[in-house]
Amino acid sequence: MKVTVRVTLKQGVLDPQGKAIQHALGSLGFDGIDNVRQGKVIELDLADGTSESDIIDMCEKLLANPVIEDYIIDMEAA
Template sequence: MKARVFVSLKNGVLDPQGEAVRHALGALGFDGVNGVRQGKLIELDLADGTTEATVTEMCEKLLANTVIESYSIELV
């Protein structure tokens, strides 16, 4: 079983990496990009029978800083 965890900064948290990407896109001639939010994708290869609750616990304890980040889980 596989799980994908998408982690991104919560709304209202400044994203300096996203801003740097937005600026670089403008410098490359890609006009009209008003904002960029950057995140990360974590793919987990899990033993059969691993529950979404277990993946949620992984996110809460390690994979996401829940003070400033939100996450979503996709079981594949």
């Protein structure tokens, strides 16, 4: 079973890495970049039948920092 977890910084949390990308794109001559935010994506190959509550547990305990990060879980059928 493939599960994709997307972890992004919460709205309002400063994202220096995103700002750096934004400035770098500007320096490369790309115009009209209003905002950039960077997050991470984790692709998990789990045993079939792993429950969603287990996956939420993984996110809360390891994959994301719930104080400053949001996560979106996307479960695909095998």
